[in-house]
Amino acid sequence: MTMVTDLLHQIIGQPIAIQLLTAAINSQAIAPAYLFTGIAGIGKLTTAKLYAQMILSQNISNHPDVLMIEPTCQVKDELIPLSMIHQQQLILSNLPQIRVEQIRQINQFLVQSPLKANRKIVIIESAEYLNPAAANAFLKSLEEPYTATIILTCAVPDKLLSTLISRCHVIPFYPLGEHHINQLLTQLNNFNIPAHIRHLGQGSIGKTINIWNLLKQFPSELLNFQKKDRVTKIYETIQTLISFSLEQQLILADYWQYQAILAQDVHQIEKLEKVKSFLSKRGNPSLIWESFFFCFAGSL
Numbered sequence: 001m002t003m004v005t006d007l008l009h010q011i012i013g014q015p016i017a018i019q020l021l022t023a024a025i026n027s028q029a030i031a032p033a034y035l036f037t038g039i040a041g042i043g044k045l046t047t048a049k050l051y052a053q054m055i056l057s058q059n060i061s062n063h064p065d066v067l068m069i070e071p072t073c074q075v076k077d078e079l080i081p082l083s084m085i086h087q088q089q090l091i092l093s094n095l096p097q098i099r100v101e102q103i104r105q106i107n108q109f110l111v112q113s114p115l116k117a118n119r120k121i122v123i124i125e126s127a128e129y130l131n132p133a134a135a136n137a138f139l140k141s142l143e144e145p146y147t148a149t150i151i152l153t154c155a156v157p158d159k160l161l162s163t164l165i166s167r168c169h170v171i172p173f174y175p176l177g178e179h180h181i182n183q184l185l186t187q188l189n190n191f192n193i194p195a196h197i198r199h200l201g202q203g204s205i206g207k208t209i210n211i212w213n214l215l216k217q218f219p220s221e222l223l224n225f226q227k228k229d230r231v232t233k234i235y236e237t238i239q240t241l242i243s244f245s246l247e248q249q250l251i252l253a254d255y256w257q258y259q260a261i262l263a264q265d266v267h268q269i270e271k272l273e274k275v276k277s278f279l280s281k282r283g284n285p286s287l288i289w290e291s292f293f294f295c296f297a298g299s300l
Contacts, residue, residue, distance in 0.1 A: 007050045011043055013180035017171050021051050030055055031169035033142050033150040035127070037157045038173030041206020044153040045125055047173075052121040055149060064115040067106065067122045071096035071129035082126065095282075098130045103137040110146050120148040127152040128159040135161050142167040175203025185209075200254055214248045215255060223255065234293045242285045250279055271295055 008018045017036070024030050034051075036044040052060050060066045072079040073096045082096045106122055114120050122141075130138060142150065142164065152168065154160060176184070181198055184205045185191050193212045201208025215223065222240060241249060253276045260268040271292055278288045 007054055010050060011047050012184055013176040014043055014047065014173050017047060017173055020171055021047070021054075025054055030149055032145045032148070033168040034152065035157070035160075035165060035168035035170045036151065036153045036173060037170060038155065039175055039202070039204050039207075040126075040155045041201075041204035041208075041210070042173050042176055043205075044155075044173050045123075048123045048125075048151045048153055051151065052123060052149075055119065055121060056117045058117060060121065063117075063121075065117045065120045067109045067120070068125070069098065069102050069106065069122065070125040071098050072102075073097075082129075096126070096129045098124065098127065098134050100131070100134045100137055103134050103141065106138070106141050110141060110144070110148050114147060118147070120146070122148055122150045124150070124152045127154040128156040130160070135164060139163060139167070176205060177203070181205055181208060196258060200251075200258055211251050211254070214251050217248065218244070218252060222252070234290070237293065238286055238289045241289050246279060246282075246285070249285060250276055253279070 008022060011018055034048075036048060038044055049060060052066060056063070056065065071082040073082065073085055074080075075085075079099075085096070106124075109122065110120065139161070150168075157165060178198070181201065181203070182191070185193055185198075185208070188205075188209070190209055190212070193208060197212050197215070198208055200211050219240070222237070241252070244252070253272050257269055257272040257276075260272060275288055275292050279285060
């Protein structure tokens with residue numbers, strides 16, 4: 001029990017999840033499938049890995065009875081894991097997906113007997129990226145998990161099939177409070193992140209650090225948005241903007257919108273909300289930013 005308690009103490013700011021998972025371990029009532037829900041960057045994947053370690057009572061690093069699945073993106077002729085996409089700041093032309101081939105890999109893994117433990121573990125990161133064919137194929141895995149426990153993490157459960165959700169024991173995760181964000185940043189030696197960046201993180205430690213790292217890559221004259229400065233050199237600004245990844249453009253729009261909120265500039269707040277919406281829907285970034293800047297040019 002000591003190992004279980006020690007592992008759970010690593011999870012900060014999620015008392016409900018800790019309570020539910022501890023109760024399952026203590027009562028030996030481990031569900032065949034779990035769905036960890038909540039916004040990105042609040043500890044769902046970390047908790048999934050620690051819970052898997054609790055279940056097996058073994059270190060899961062390179063464990064033959066543990067299978068990790070994450071979305072991939074097609075870059076040229078190669079499928080790149082989403083974690084590598086983020087690390088390398090690659091610019092994507094298509095959305096990440098969890099593919100049918102990965103579900104087949106899960107099914108092949110499940111039918112084999114465990115090698116070192118008394119059960120198998122499958123962890124699926126960001127299950128909202130299951131494409132339709134993969135989601136339907138995955139239902140069979142949930143119906144016949146054999147000796148496995150399957151853990152899915154998901155930031156947008158509305159994108160999952162209701163039949164898939166109904167087969168899982170749902171564990172809710174919640175945005176972190178300011179105290180917990182500060183505590184985690186101190187632990188990670190990122191205590192110098194400004195307060196306004198922490199605000200943009202919206203209770204997500206992962207998002208807070210990601211925003212800080214990405215914003216540091218923008219030139220200072222672009223960060224400090226001034227309508228008159230930007231609209232006098234619209235095309236130069238647009239070319240600079242679209243040289244950054246879609247994720248960075250969305251974060252910059254968030255940052256500008258936060259400045260607009262502080263300035264109580266309702267018009268700019270509304271325009272930037274539309275920019276974020278169109279960018280998220282994979283609209284043409286050049287046209288989206290052109291519309292945004294020319295709107296201000298016409299109002300000056």
